[in-house]
Structure formats: C-alpha cells, structure tokens
Amino acid sequence: MKMNQLKSISISMIKIVLVILFFSIINTSGFSQQNLFPVTLTDDSGADVTLNEAPERIISAAPSNTEIIFALGLEDKLVGKSEFCNFPEETKNIESIGKMSPLNLEKIVSLDPDLILSYGGFQLKDIPRLRELGFKVLVVQSESLQEMIQGMQLIATACGVPQKGSDLISRLQERINHITSNIKKLSHEKQPNVFVGSNFDTIYSPGAGTLFHELITLAGGQNIVGHLQGWAKINPELVAQKEPDIIIIPSGIMNPEEISKIKQDIITHPGWSHVPAIKHNRIYAVNEDLFYRAGPRLVDGLELLYEIFTGKK
Amino acid sequence: MNIKEPIVSLNKVNFSYGQQSVLQDIDLSVFPGDFIGIIGPNGSGKTTLLKLISGILRPQSGNIQLFNQDISMISRKKLAKIISVVPQDSFVTYNYKVKEIVFMGRIPYINQWQGETISDYRISRNAMKKTDSFCHAEKGIHQISGGEMQRVYIARALAQSPKILMLDEFASHLDLNYKYEMIRILKDTLREEVNCIISVFHDLNLASFCANRLILLDKGKIEISGTPQQVINNENIKKVYRSKAHIIQHPELAIPQVIM
Amino acid sequence: MKYLPEKNNKNLYGYPNWRYKAFFVLIFGFLSILIVGFIGLNFGTISIQPEKILSIFWHHETDNSLGLIIWELRIPRLIMAMLTGMTLAGVGGAFQGILRNPLADPYILGVSAGAALGACTGIALQYTTGLYLMNFLPVFALVGSFVSILMVYLLSRKKSHLPMTDLLLAGVAVNFFFSALITLLLAVSNREIHSMIFWLMGDLSNANWQKISLVTLPVFMGSFLLIFSSLELNAMALGEEEALHLGIQTEKLRLKIFLIGSIMIAVVVSFTGLIGFVGLVIPHIARLLVGPDHRIMLPVSALIGAAFLIICDTIARTILAPTEIPIGAITAIIGAPLFIHLLKRRNDNNEY
Numbered sequence: 028m029k030m031n032q033l034k035s036i037s038i039s040m041i042k043i044v045l046v047i048l049f050f051s052i053i054n055t056s057g058f059s060q061q062n063l064f065p066v067t068l069t070d071d072s073g074a075d076v077t078l079n080e081a082p083e084r085i086i087s088a089a090p091s092n093t094e095i096i097f098a099l100g101l102e103d104k105l106v107g108k109s110e111f112c113n114f115p116e117e118t119k120n121i122e123s124i125g126k127m128s129p130l131n132l133e134k135i136v137s138l139d140p141d142l143i144l145s146y147g148g149f150q151l152k153d154i155p156r157l158r159e160l161g162f163k164v165l166v167v168q169s170e171s172l173q174e175m176i177q178g179m180q181l182i183a184t185a186c187g188v189p190q191k192g193s194d195l196i197s198r199l200q201e202r203i204n205h206i207t208s209n210i211k212k213l214s215h216e217k218q219p220n221v222f223v224g225s226n227f228d229t230i231y232s233p234g235a236g237t238l239f240h241e242l243i244t245l246a247g248g249q250n251i252v253g254h255l256q257g258w259a260k261i262n263p264e265l266v267a268q269k270e271p272d273i274i275i276i277p278s279g280i281m282n283p284e285e286i287s288k289i290k291q292d293i294i295t296h297p298g299w300s301h302v303p304a305i306k307h308n309r310i311y312a313v314n315e316d317l318f319y320r321a322g323p324r325l326v327d328g329l330e331l332l333y334e335i336f337t338g339k340k
Numbered sequence: 341m342n343i344k345e346p347i348v349s350l351n352k353v354n355f356s357y358g359q360q361s362v363l364q365d366i367d368l369s370v371f372p373g374d375f376i377g378i379i380g381p382n383g384s385g386k387t388t389l390l391k392l393i394s395g396i397l398r399p400q401s402g403n404i405q406l407f408n409q410d411i412s413m414i415s416r417k418k419l420a421k422i423i424s425v426v427p428q429d430s431f432v433t434y435n436y437k438v439k440e441i442v443f444m445g446r447i448p449y450i451n452q453w454q455g456e457t458i459s460d461y462r463i464s465r466n467a468m469k470k471t472d473s474f475c476h477a478e479k480g481i482h483q484i485s486g487g488e489m490q491r492v493y494i495a496r497a498l499a500q501s502p503k504i505l506m507l508d509e510f511a512s513h514l515d516l517n518y519k520y521e522m523i524r525i526l527k528d529t530l531r532e533e534v535n536c537i538i539s540v541f542h543d544l545n546l547a548s549f550c551a552n553r554l555i556l557l558d559k560g561k562i563e564i565s566g567t568p569q570q571v572i573n574n575e576n577i578k579k580v581y582r583s584k585a586h587i588i589q590h591p592e593l594a595i596p597q598v599i600m
Numbered sequence: 601m602k603y604l605p606e607k608n609n610k611n612l613y614g615y616p617n618w619r620y621k622a623f624f625v626l627i628f629g630f631l632s633i634l635i636v637g638f639i640g641l642n643f644g645t646i647s648i649q650p651e652k653i654l655s656i657f658w659h660h661e662t663d664n665s666l667g668l669i670i671w672e673l674r675i676p677r678l679i680m681a682m683l684t685g686m687t688l689a690g691v692g693g694a695f696q697g698i699l700r701n702p703l704a705d706p707y708i709l710g711v712s713a714g715a716a717l718g719a720c721t722g723i724a725l726q727y728t729t730g731l732y733l734m735n736f737l738p739v740f741a742l743v744g745s746f747v748s749i750l751m752v753y754l755l756s757r758k759k760s761h762l763p764m765t766d767l768l769l770a771g772v773a774v775n776f777f778f779s780a781l782i783t784l785l786l787a788v789s790n791r792e793i794h795s796m797i798f799w800l801m802g803d804l805s806n807a808n809w810q811k812i813s814l815v816t817l818p819v820f821m822g823s824f825l826l827i828f829s830s831l832e833l834n835a836m837a838l839g840e841e842e843a844l845h846l847g848i849q850t851e852k853l854r855l856k857i858f859l860i861g862s863i864m865i866a867v868v869v870s871f872t873g874l875i876g877f878v879g880l881v882i883p884h885i886a887r888l889l890v891g892p893d894h895r896i897m898l899p900v901s902a903l904i905g906a907a908f909l910i911i912c913d914t915i916a917r918t919i920l921a922p923t924e925i926p927i928g929a930i931t932a933i934i935g936a937p938l939f940i941h942l943l944k945r946r947n948d949n950n951e952y
Contacts, residue, residue, distance in 0.1 A: 110923075125645075125922030129798070129805055133673050134645040134922040139665045149795060152734035156808070160672055258790065396844055420847030433700045433837045434892035444838065447831055448847040455619075500846070 063187050070181065071147055072154065072166040081187030082141035082163075089127060089146035092167055093118060094322035095179050096144075099191050107138045114316060114324070129153055136160065142185065146321070169321035171241055172203070172329075178321065199326050203245070206333050210247040219336050221248040222271035222304070230266075234259045238325065239277075239318045246332035248273070267298045273335060274304040277315035286312045311335050345408070346371055347504065347535050348393060353402035355385075355392060362388045363560045366402070370504075375530060376538040377551030379571075381581050384557040386540045387508060393538060394506055395419050406504070420448035424500035426493050428508040428540075435480040438492050442468050442477075445499030467499035468492075470525055472518075486513035494522065498529065505529065507539040511546055523550055548572055548595045556580060572596040622896050629903030636907045637678045640914040644674060645921040672808070680807035680871070681913040682906040683819050685878060687868045689905020691861040692879030693886065693898050694826045697833035698857040699768060706879035709771035710748040711862045713778035715869045718744020720785050720796045727792045737799070738811075738870040745866035748774050749859070764840065767854060801926035802875035804913050811871050822864040823902060829857060830894035837892065875928050877935030878905055884942050 067077040086107035087093040093112040096105055102117060110123045122138065125131040128149035135143065140162065145154060147168030154164050165185055167178040176196050183192025221243050224230045233239035234255035243250045251269040252259055276289055290310050299305055313335075317328030346369035353366040363385045370376055378386045391397045392404060395411055404411040406422060414422070424445065432441065445467065446460040468474040471491040476484055481492070490513050497505060505526075511519050527550075530537050541547035547554055548568040555565045558580045564571055577585045577598065586599050641653050648656075648666055661667030691706040699708070707713070722740030726733040733740075755770035756763070782800075786793055832853050835843040843850050886901035912930040919925065 123922060125924070128794070129803070129924065131645055131922040131924060132805065133669050133917070136665050136669050136673065137646045152806075155735065156806070160668055260790075391841075394845060396841055416844065416849055417847035420845060423845070425842075425845045427839070427842060430839050430842060432839075433702070434887065436834070436837065436892050440834075440891075440893060441838070444835055444846060447835055450831060452828060452831075 063184075063189065066184060068165070068181060068185055070164075070166040071168040071178070072151065074158075074164075074166070076163055076165050076185070078142065078163060078185055082185070084138065084140045085142045085144065085186070086124060086135060086138060086140040087112065087144045088124065088130060088150060089144070090114065090316070091146055091169070091175075091321040092144040092182065094320060094324060095167075095182050096186075098195055098323045099179075099183055099186065099188055101186055101188065104186070106140060107135065130157075132156060132160075135162070144182065167321075170236065170238065172238070172245070172325060175238075175321040175323075175325055176200070179323070195323065199323060202326050203329065206247075206329060207245060209333075210245070218247055218249050219272035220251050220269060220303075221273045221275060221336070222251045222266055222269070223275045223277060224261075224266075230261050230263060231258050232261050233257075238321060242318060242325065242329050242332055246329055246336055248332065248336050263296065263298065266302065270302050272303045272307075272309060274302075274310045275332075275335070276310065276312040277318055278312050279315055344371070346405075347374075347407060348538070349405045350393070351403050351405075353392065353399045353404060355388060355397060355399045361560060363392070363399075366562060368555065368562070368565070370536050370538060372535045373530065374536045374538075374553055375526070375551045376536065377547035377554045377568075378538065378540045378557065379542075379544060379547050379554055380557030380563075383559075384580075385560045386557055389557070390425075390506060390508055390538070390540055394423050394425050417448055420500065422502060423504045423506060424497040424502035426490075426497045426505070426507040426510055428510075428512065430493065432481050435482045437477070438473060438479055438481060438484065439464065439468065439477040441481055441492055442473070442495045442499050445496040448500065463501065464495075464499045467495040470498060470529075471495040472521065487515060487518055490514060491518070491522070494525070498533070501533070503535045505534045505537045507537070509540055509542050511543065519546070526550065544572060544577075544598045548590075548597060549593075568595050572598065625890065625896065626899055626903070629900060629907075633682060633903060633907050633910065636910050637682065640678055640910050641670060641674050643914050643918040644669070645917070676807040676809055676812055677804050677913060677917075678910055679812050680804050680815070681909040683812070683815050684804070684868050684872050684875065685882075685905035685907070685909030686823065686902040687819050687864050687905075688875065688879040688909070689882035689886070690823050690826060690898055690902035691865055692905075693883035693894070693901040694829070694833065694857050694861055695879075696883050697836055697894055698854055699764065700836060700839075701768075702884065703880070705876075706861065706865045707775070707874070707876075709767065709858060709862060710752045710774035710778070711745045711865045712869055712874050713775045713782070714748025714751075715741040715745040715866060716800055716874060717778045717782050717785075718742070718747070719799050719870075719873070720782055723792050723795045723799065724785055724789055727789070741870035742866055744778075745862070745870065748778060749862045749866070752862075753855075753858075763851070764854060767858065798926065799873045800928075802873040802928035802931075804872055804927055805917070805924060806871070815867055815871060818867045819864055822860050825860050826857065827895070827898050829853065830898060833857075833894040833898075834892075873928070875909070875931055877931045877939070878909060881935045881939045881942070882908060884939070888942070888945075 064081065065077060065079045067075050069075055083104055084106045085096065085101065085104045087096055087105060088109050090109065090112045093105070093108050094114055096102060097115055097117070105121050107124045108118055108121045109127045110125060111127060112118050124134045124138070127146075130150055130153040132153065135157065143157060143162055143164045145164055145166045147166045151166070154166065157164050165182070167181060169175040169178045176199065179196060180189070180192045183189050222232065223239055223243070224232050232252040234250070234252045234257055236257050240250050240253060244253070251265065251271050252261060255261070274293060276286065278286060289312075293299070293310055294305055304310060313328070313331060317324050317331060348368070348370035350366050350368040353363060354361070355363040366389065378389055380386050388397065392399055395414070395416070398412065406414065411419070443460070443464045446456065446464060450456050450460060465474070468477060471494050473488060473491045473495050476488055476492070481489065484492070490510060494510060511522060514522060526537060539550065541551075551568065553565065554568055554571040556563045556571050556576060563580055564576055572587060573596070574585065574587055577587065587596050588599060590597050638653070642648055642650060646669075648670065652666060653670060655661070656667045656670045660671070662671050688706055692704070695704045695706055695708060696702055719737050719741040721744070722733050722737045725731070751774050752767070752770045755773065756766040758766065786796060789796065832843075832848050835846045835848045836850065836853070838846070840850055882905045883897070883901045886897050886904055890896045890900050909931070912934065913927055916925045916927045916930045
C-alpha cells in the first residue's frame with residue numbers, strides 16, 4: 028500500500044511539474060511579449076507615444092531610421108520608406124512614400140501603418156496631423172553619436188525587440204571604444220587638420236554640433252571649422268589660412284570622373300597651393316551617407332575617418 | 341418756377357490748382373431755355389469752369405448754386421440726376437457693348453436691391469434712337485468709329501435724364517451731316533427734356549450756331565458774355581485770341597461767323 | 601455668350617430674360633464645380649473608384665484608410681482649393697475693374713508681400729528661437745498682410761482722398777519693399793530656406809476642416825459685397841470723371857474694394873501661400889465668355905477660378921505621386937500660355 032501511494036504521489040507530482048514546464052514553454056515567447064507591451068515612450072519631440080502591441084506595419088520617413096530598421100532585422104515589417112532611403116539594396120523592394128518633406132499624407136494613410144518613424148526636422152509640421160488622424164508617430168531626431176544610439180534603443184523597444192537593440196548597440200560601442208582608446212595615445216600635435224567641403228563654388232562645411240564634426244573629433248582630427256556652429260558657409264580664405272592636412276569630399280552617388288574633376292578644382296583653386304593636403308595629395312572622397320545619416324553606419328564612417336587620418340588609406 | 345430764376349448761378353467764384361490761379365471772379369447765371377457756349381483760347385479755363393459747374397471741382401471761394409441749392413450740399417448721387425456730362429474724349433477700359441454703355445447712364449436711378457426696371461431699358465433705347473446709335477447697339481465700344489462713339493456718349497448723357505446737360509466740344513469728330521443732326525437733337529432736347537445746356541466750344545462758328553449766349557473767357561476771367569452778335573466781333577476776337585479774324589454775317593441766319 | 605437676341609427691338613436688353621439666363625449660368629457653374637470636385641476625389645497617390653467614393657460619402661466612413669483619405673485629406677483640400685480659387689479670381693476681377701487695369705492681379709496692392717514676409721519671419725523665428733511655430737504661421741501671415749494693407753492705405757491717402765494712381769503706386773512700392781525684406785531673410789537663412797520657399801510656392805496640402813471653417817465666412821461675405829458693387833465697377837470703366845458724373849463716389853468705392861479684396865486675400869493666402877496667375881488670367885476668361893458686365897462677370901470669374909484651382913490641385917498631387925508638385929507651379933505652367941493666347945486673341949479680334 029505505501030509503495031502504491033508513493034507511486035501515485037510521485038506520478039501526480041511529475042504530472043504537475045510537466046504541466047508547469049509545458050505552460051512555461053508555451054508562454055515563453057508570449058510571456059516575454061506580455062512584459063514588453065503596452066509600452067509608452069517619450070520621443071524626441073517630447074510626445075508620449077503608447078504602443079499596445081508590436082507594430083507589424085512600419086513606415087520609415089528617413090534613411091537613418093530605415094537603416095536602423097534593417098540593422099535590427101525588422102525589414103519584413105517595413106511597408107513604406109522615403110524615396111531617399113537607398114541602403115541596403117533591399118530597400119528598393121519597399122514602396123516609396125515620396126519626399127521627406129512635405130510628407131505625403133495620402134500615401135502614408137493608404138499604407139495603413141501601425142508605426143511611423145520620423146526624423147523630426149521639416150517633418151514636424153506634418154506630424155500633428157498624422158497624430159490627429161490616429162496614427163502613431165515616433166520622432167527620432169539624433170544629432171550626435173550618443174543620441175543615435177539612444178534612438179536605436181528607442182526604436183528597438185517600440186518594435187518589441189529591445190534585446191536585439193542592446194546587442195547591436197554593444198557591438199557598435201565596442202568598435203567606437205577601440206578607436207577612441209587608440210586616439211588617446213596620439214598627442215595633440217599629431218592630430219591632422221581636417222577640412223570638409225563639398226560643392227566648391229559655395230563652400231559649406233560642417234561645424235560644431237554636426238555629426239560630421241563629432242566623427243572627425245572622435246577619429247582624432249581637428250576640424251578647421253570647429254569654431255563655427257552647424258553647417259557654415261565659409262570664405263575660401265579660411266582654408267588658405269588654416270592649412271588643412273587632409274581634405275575630405277563627401278559625395279553621393281558620383282562617378283569617378285566627377286570626383287576627379289572636383290579634386291582638380293581643389294588642386295587648382297586660387298590661393299590654396301601651399302595647403303599641405305594639396306601638396307601631399309591627401310584629398311579623399313567619402314560616401315556622404317556614412318556621415319549624414321544618424322544610423323549604425325556612422326560607426327563605419329568613424330572607422331573610415333580613422334583609417335584616413337592614420338594614413339592607412 | 342419763375343422764368344427769371346436762374347438754374348445755375350456762380351457768384352464770385354475763384355479756383356486755383358495749388359498756387360496756380362485758373363479762374364478769378366466768375367459771375368454767371370444760366371436761365372431755363374439757355375444754351376450757353378463757353379469759348380476762349382486754350383488755357384483760359386473753359387474746361388475748369390465746366391468741372392466746377394458739374395461738381396468735379398470745388399471752388400476756393402465764391403459759391404455755386406443749382407436750382408437755388410448750394411452745390412456742396414447736394415450729394416453726388418443726387419447731382420448725377422440733375423447734371424449729365426458728355427466728355428470730349430474718353431477711353432473705356434473694357435469692351436462693353438454700346439447698349440451697356442448707354443444703360444450705365446441709368447445708374448443713378450437704379451436701386452441696388454430692386455435692380456433696374458423696364459423703363460430704364462426704354463429710356464436707354466430711346467436715347468440711342470435719338471442719337472442714331474441704335475443700329476450699333478450690339479457692337480463693342482472699341483469697335484466703332486470716333487464719331488459713332490461721340491453719339492453714344494451723348495446717348496448715355498441723355499439716358500441719364502438730366503435737367504442740365506453739359507458737353508465738352510461734342511462735335512470734334514463728327515461729319516458735317518452729323519453736326520447738323522446733333523445740333524438738331526440738342527435743340528430738341530432743350531425744348532423737351534432738359535432745362536438748359538452748357539457746352540464748351542473750340543469751334544466759334546459752331547458756338548455761334550448753337551448757343552443763345554456765349555461766355556468768352558480770357559486767362560481765367562470772363563472777358564464778355566452776351567449773345568453771339570455781342571460777343572463775336574473783331575475787337576473781342578483780336579483781343580482775346582490775339583490773331584486776325586474776319587467776322588461775317590451768316591448768309592441765312594442772323595449770326596456772326598468767323599472766317600480765316 | 602450672347603445672352604440677348606439681336607433682331608427683336610423689344611428684347612434688346614432681354615428684359616427680364618437676362619436675369620434667368622444669368623441664374624442658369626451660375627447654377628451651371630456651380631454644378632461644374634461639383635462635378636470637377638468629384639472627379640478630383642478619384643485621383644491622388646492612389647486611385648479610388650467612383651462607387652467607393654459614393655459609398656464613403658453616403659456612410660461618412662472614417663474608420664478605414666480610404667475613408668480617412670477622402671474625408672480628412674482630399675475633401676478638405678478640394679474645398680480649400682475651391683475657396684481659394686473663388687477668392688483669387690473674384691478679387692482679381694474686382695481689382696481689374698477698380699484700377700481700370702487689365703493687368704492687375706489680387707497681389708498688386710501689396711497684401712501678398714506682407715503675408716509672405718509674415719510667414720517667412722515666423723519660419724525664421726522658429727529656427728532661431730527653437731520654438732515650434734509651424735501651426736502659428738497663418739497668424740504670422742495674417743498679421744503681415746494687415747501691416748501691408750495699413751501701409752498701402754496710409755501711403756496713398758491724401759487728406760481723406762484715395763486717388764487711384766497713388767493707390768497703385770503705394771501697392772507697388774510696398775510690394776517692392778517687402779519683397780526686398782523677404783530676399784534678405786532668404787539670404788541669411790540656411791535650413792529655413794526650404795520651408796520658406798515651399799510656403800511661397802503655394803501649398804494646399806495642409807487643408808483641414810478647422811481651417812476651412814475659418815476661411816469660409818470671410819470669403820463668402822466678401823464675395824457678396826464685391827458683387828454688389830458691380831454696377832459701380834461698371835461705371836468705373838468709363839473713366840474717373842465719368843464715374844463721378846454718374847454719381848459714383850469713386851474714392852469711397854476704391855477704399856471699399858481695396859479693403860474687402862485685401863482682407864479676403866489675406867485670409868486665404870495666410871493658409872495657402874502665394875498661388876499666382878489665377879487672379880490675373882481667370883477674370884479675362886470670364887470676360888471672354890460672358891462680357892465685361894461685372895454683375896455676371898465677377899460671379900462667373902469666381903466659379904471658373906474655383907474649378908480651375910480644383911483641377912490644378914488634382915494635377916499637382918497626382919501627376920508625380922507620391923511627390924507633390926507645388927500648386928503655384930501648375931497654375932503658372934497652365935496660366936502663362938493661356939494668358940499669352942488670350943493677349944494674342946485680344947489683339948487679333950479686339951475682343952472684350
């Protein structure tokens with residue numbers, strides 16, 4: 028009798044444990060989901076955005092956010108992108124919502140999104156209307172590397188993949204730290220003077236507060252327009268005066284001919300012949316998307332600058 | 341109304357444009373049945389006098405009375421029912437039809453809310469018939485000749501049902517036959533509809549033909565006023581126009597004519 | 601359109617038929633607007649079938665995306681286009697009448713330059729102070745336009761008179777001055793230039809029901825007041841003195857038309873930006889169709905303007921979808937050749 032009682036008790040106990048195990052296995056994904064939603068986030072426009080469940084249909088109205096979406100592996104939830112979103116290749120399969128500003132409200136509405144990612148800026152004036160019509164809009168406006176990382180975490184949380192976000196961020200942070208620790212070893216004098224200029228008829232160069240400036244500084248360079256604020260229109264005399272060691276040309280999808288033409292213009296620019304960058308031919312064209320878009324490729328840009336500055340390119 | 345009561349009276353009227361004095365010390369009376377002709381060389385103030393009487397300009401001193409009422413007391417709209425003016429030259433901005441132009445003469449009488457009545461149309465039509473412009477009724481004002489246009493303007497002035505009709509050289513573009521026609525129309529109108537006519541004339545002979553009284557202006561002052569016989573003589577013409585002229589008697593009518 | 605039979609003497613003025621015919625013309629115009637508007641609802645970034653539109657209409661659906669598009673985006677836009685077109689063409693016609701100038705447009709008396717300066721100032725302020733002012737731009741524009749109206753009035757006044765050449769000159773002067781200030785603002789601006797230029801080119805994409813409720817009353821009231829001045833405007837065409845002789849108080853009339861027209865334009869432009877050519881060209885088309893009598897020409901001009909702008913707006917948001925062409929560009933592309941054609945026709949036939 029005692030043996031049978033023991034047996035039935037242990038069998039019941041095993042059943043109970045199995046049942047508990049069973050339910051906990053089923054609920055693992057749902058369980059962690061339940062913890063994540065609903066979530067209320069404060070976006071960069073100061074608005075509180077509440078999401079009740081993970082968004083299935085996402086529209087990204089800026090290339091920076093599109094790249095973040097792809098980096099987080101959420102691209103199959105992307106139903107719309109701005110026409111400037113061109114990285115990675117797969118973006119061409121996603122429907123375009125037109126220009127970044129003004130936002131085409133009709134197109135956005137017709138795609139019936141659960142979440143719209145905006146970069147702020149000129150899109151701010153259309154966002155109240157979208158929110159009025161009942162759409163969830165998350166503004167991610169990043170103007171520094173740190174803000175970009177925070178923005179990435181924000182998007183990851185909003186889309187229900189905070190862990191992926193953290194993973195991505197720690198990998199990026201590693202790469203950044205690698206560069207900044209190397210730079211610490213460089214002395215101040217070894218830091219090259221860097222000049223960034225695009226169109227050479229009217230020269231605009233990125234000053235303090237821009238992403239480009241931050242990356243130059245982090246990569247160990249001295250931005251010759253660092254004393255100016257934002258994107259500044261500068262007088263060519265400044266270049267002659269500051270004598271940069273490196274000249275960077277941010278270019279879009281220019282072909283090699285165009286780029287060599289610009290290089291020629293720089294080399295033959297009146298009054299610049301004594302500039303070290305020109306004398307030693309340290310003029311580099313870079314993909315501007317790596318420096319203008321507040322997305323994960325900023326770190327690619329940082330690494331590229333580091334290689335240029337340390338003479339590895 | 342007492343036949344001796346003047347319809348229009350000007351008393352010691354002075355007018356200047358800024359510092360420039362144009363008319364001085366004008367005394368003038370117009371009686372019922374008068375056809376007044378204002379004559380004088382260029383710059384003597386003829387047109388200014390017309391503008392003062394029609395209420396466009398206000399005199400600096402002196403007073404102007406219409407039917408014993410001070411002209412400054414009469415509202416513009418009421419004035420439009422008393423006086424109508426035929427301009428010498430006028431450019432109409434848009435190509436209204438002749439009948440629309442003539443119909444505009446009825447504007448002072450049209451009530452904004454009730455709109456026009458059939459009598460407004462009848463009056464306009466009659467005015468066109470009288471001036472022989474009815475056949476042009478459907479044509480655009482830019483498409484008719486200068487002479488036809490002048491007849492249209494006279495028709496508009498008549499459609500305005502005025503008591504005083506004023507004209508500024510009404511016959512400059514008209515052919516000889518139309519000149520006669522217009523004189524006849526004006527005299528008929530004087531007899532049947534209006535109380536008096538005041539017209540500026542450059543053509544002394546026409547003035548002599550039409551008017552029963554002439555006012556000769558010289559440098560802003562009235563040189564002389566009276567019948568054509570009194571006014572148009574060698575002495576006056578020589579003095580005011582400073583040129584030679586031969587005055588002769590018209591072969592059929594007792595009026596002076598000037599020949600060069 | 602000859603609304604009067606020629607041969608019959610008795611009916612020379614077509615009395616009282618012309619009133620009924622005028623009424624018919626207006627009803628026809630109104631129906632055309634409805635039809636054009638309905639067709640416009642079909643087009644955009646996506647095409648919506650007429651049957652679907654009717655059902656959305658009937659059931660006032662706003663819960664699905666198509667319903668939202670129709671009720672919250674397209675219909676407000678069309679109504680705003682209609683109101684704007686009405687105002688621009690109507691006021692353009694009235695200004696052409698009061699200034700006796702066929703080249704006048706509603707912007708000639710300076711209102712638009714003031715509105716533009718106001719809006720651009722608001723945009724510039726937003727970037728320098730960091731305050732979010734986009735929703736207040738119409739207020740800035742309205743204030744700017746009232747400043748320019750006041751300036752034109754004060755400049756052209758001469759001891760309680762309002763002589764015409766002075767009004768025109770004052771308007772042109774204020775236009776020049778404010779345009780210079782706008783150019784200066786553009787020159788010192790950087791990122792804001794984009795927003796400023798977009799505002800200047802005209803933009804109906806922000807239309808919503810609230811804005812429509814603000815614009816409707818001034819536009820309709822003003823239009824009625826202008827149309828009631830039709831007889832006086834007709835008289836003005838004869839000349840300043842001739843109009844005076846007809847009993848018209850020309851200076852009061854000028855002031856009245858200037859103020860009513862300018863306020864209407866100010867209200868509309870504050871929300872939609874500067875849309876050109878409509879106020880200049882449409883009145884000429886109206887004159888070509890029904891003659892220069894303002895009593896029929898002004899309403900017809902307003903109706904054609906409304907329909908024209910609805911069509912232009914539909915083109916602007918459909919042809920390169922999802923990119924939207926600024927509506928000012930469409931009205932210019934259609935309006936300029938049209939105007940040249942009208943000029944040629946005027947010279948050849950000496951019409952209207």
